Amino acid sequence: MKRISLIIALALAFVTLAHANDSVATNDSGMEYKVAVGFNIGGTSPIGLPAEVRSINSYMPTANLSIAGYAVKMFNSAWGLKAGLRFENKGMEAGIGVKNYKMTVNVQSGDEVGVKTGYFTGDIKNKTRMGYVSVPVSAVYRLNKRWDFHAGVYAAYAIDANFTGEVVQGRIRETPLTPIVSVNQADYDYSGDLQRWDVGAEIGASCKVYRNLAIDAHFTWGLMSVLDPDKRKMDMDNYNLYLNLGLSYTF
Template sequence: MKKNGFIIGLLILLGNATQIQAQEERNHGIIWSSLHGLEYQVKAGFNIGGASPLPLPKEIRSIDGYSPNICFAIEGNVTKWFGYNNKWGVIVGARLETKGMETTATVKNYSMEIIGDGGEHLAGYWTGKVKTKFKASYLSVPILATYQLSPRVKLNAGPYFSYLTSGDFNGYVSDGYLRKGDPTGTKAEFKDGDTAPYDFSKDLQKFQWGVQAGTEWKAFKHLNVYANLAWGLNDIFKEEFKTITFAMYPIYLNVGFGYAF
């Protein structure tokens, strides 16, 4: 029993020593980073927004419903401060995020390609209701300039670059009719309650880029609250995709919390 107690005590002492050493190494790393003007942070938040044409084209007569869905964002970044007073700096990060929305619209002569009951694709111009579901996952890299406005408030702005890891853009049409080929083509009517699906997921663009700007407020010593607006500058669809005749830009507000080391 004494021998077992000695071994247990020794293991506890070794565990405590390892923990103390790890803490000392962590503190040393934080001090070294601080002396070299480096600051590390992890963030978690939500994206709220949608992919939209600017301005709304004449084909979209009204937006009848909108839901932002639940879209998460997790980010790690490092800030390099310059100068003796650390007023200006550069932020480089890596962000895993989802962007999405659901909308219902009333349209007229809206370019569309629906999927028939037999799996055939029918292209033409749709007049009626369109339900759209968009959801995409991205790996994003923001490169931002940051300014220390006060001890508690920072501003940041700059470009971001995103790579699509998975994405869906689909939905259905209802309560209307399709003119095959062109706006004066053969009319295929849909009775009340009839729907036809469409799916443009394979036509989503792999690379996205845009600008973002935001602010960050230090709530406690290590806890920050932030808000950023990210505005995409290229179409979410590939250049060769012509079914939707206007560009759609992802515009999202990202809000959440950050932990600064």
């Protein structure tokens, strides 16, 4: 909750700042300022599932809000450059079925806390929740007064990173040579082993629907695996693939 308040406060500050600059934000200079709110829907997902994944049992998008401020500089009537600052959550809940999937669970309660690694066959329920500060930079193409298209890149840093889940109704063995142990339920938490930086591509469109109010959509494709390949405990590279839908207001 605290974090959300912080994000809102920062965004409001940004809006105020944008307003303060309103006097200079004339069409003559080619500068425009926008604030945008929206939500991300998608997945932090491997591109090409590992062969050990045998089924996808469930998928639930989580409430991923985004709030952003952008500055747009139009060089001529068609082309411009857009840069901004975006606070956003990216996350999802997914259930997968795996077979002989090498992973580490950390037992967090009881006498024998610690990490246990083994080959797991069964179901995994995973929750990913990342809170990013993103800096997108895009080229803008203005088709007409209503439609803007943009494509570019973004860099993001996760101020909040959670990757947790549980293994349920399965069996695990340390190696194929050790006995099988049934597992009713065990938790894992890889939040400490995540890559906080993400860079990627984004592409989107904006359509003015009423005066300065527009409906926005953009798709972001992260190129950095959220599970840090150097310290990961699950045999998977997963990337942020999210569609953002929202509204923006141009001052």
